[in-house]
Amino acid sequence: MNKQELNNAFESFNPTEQQKQRMLNGIMAKKNNVFDRRKIYIPACSVAAAALMFAMISGLLTTAPVTDNGNLVAVNTPDVVQEVQKDIKTDEMTSSTVAKKEMVVEEKLSSEKLSYTTAENKKSENSDNDSAKTDLAEPEREKQPTAKPVPEPEIIPGEVIAFALNINTASTALKSRAIDAPAVATADTAESMVVYDGILEQANGGGGGAASGSGSAAAGCDATYQEFCTKIGSDIRDILKLPEGMTDITVLEKYTADGSAGEWDVSYVGTDGCFVTVNICTDNQYNRQYFENESFEKTDINGTDAVIIYDGNTYTAYMDVNNISYTVTANISEQQLAELLVSIK
């Protein structure tokens, strides 16, 4: 690949003429607008009115019945919300149980429906007369049985059950559960051979004795992965919990600008096209901008904050452990990512 091919690749990202015109139209339309259409502007005095309306809609206030002269009469005022909320206040429970209770409340709310009918239809329904129903009457909905609370999953000591992460871009992020994971040794990982620039390199997944291949392969390079591991104190490949079937393709020698490596990529590929890259950097300046930005939701990984972003195909996770910066890029499942992040120590 030469520079021209690279430039052609970037040229291919240019917008089409249609897109350009569309964007220009949007810019011209927005440039004079003071208000952002995505925001909802309401005067302060309307907040109380909005809260009152919300309370009425959610059924916290009972609606007064009207006279029997054909006006709508509300029946089946839901009081289950009050009961469940009372339970929430009186019980001592963990945050996960609270979340489950809230889920139960939501399920009940969706199943509970206000049945509106005219006074005349109410009488006709009682007498089972279908011809008296008007267009406005909705069929009376039945109360759904109360959903049973979801039982707590059984926790097996040592097993990672980090089944939910705070993924940025998801509209309903679940809270993470940080559970200590045992260090997973990769000593039994099969040796993988990587062909790079015509030189066979032996990428050994076991221990800290990562071989750098033959002596001639190491000649001429500024830094080796072994030296980098010595600098940061460990070889992360010994402890990473990876999906099955992944091959280590980490480059073990490199040329650096100043003769020493402050950064290294530990890379794996799978047979089904999945990949994992862990960028390890002694300079955590890049990752810090994500942690310092309070708008990014953080995930607790064994007591360490991580910022995880998902673009629909690939996860990017930023994490600092013991002043070493880790950036994980992977297109694996959320569960596999959680296990991998927990294994980084």
Place this chain on the structure above:
Amino acid sequence: MSTYTDEKIAQIYDQYVNMVYKICLMMLKNPGDAEDVTQNVFVKLIRSGKQYESDRHLKASLIVIAQNECKNQLKHWWHSKRDSFDDIAEPSYHQQTADTDVINAVNSLPDKYKIPVYLFYYEGYTSEEISKMMGINHSTVRSHLAEARKRLKLILKEDNNE
């Protein structure tokens, strides 16, 4: 009141829309979001009314604004509402003019490598200028460029071996 006339806006837009859109597309990986953020970048510039010393300053500002707006977009909950590539009528890139393998290789790079590669090789910025725009160390930019080159080489070598 903005100091930018409609003619000036159109001129700046024609000059830099490709660059801004490319940065947004590389960071957001979604043409719809990239279009929205590109609009926001120019609207932000127009509303600021700021006059720049030179085109180079203006260009650098647009790059910084684009990156920040993309980060804002990533953390906005509306970012979860997206269309898949298959649902979009027009192609997200011009397949006729570039090697698909190279495009995929560039796309597979992490953002921290992709943007410096674009700014260095395509826009012609030095690593020092890139470090200022991205808010990272100069040596970090250089190592990112080296890593990106290595990774592109490895990816394309593997693609050729398949």
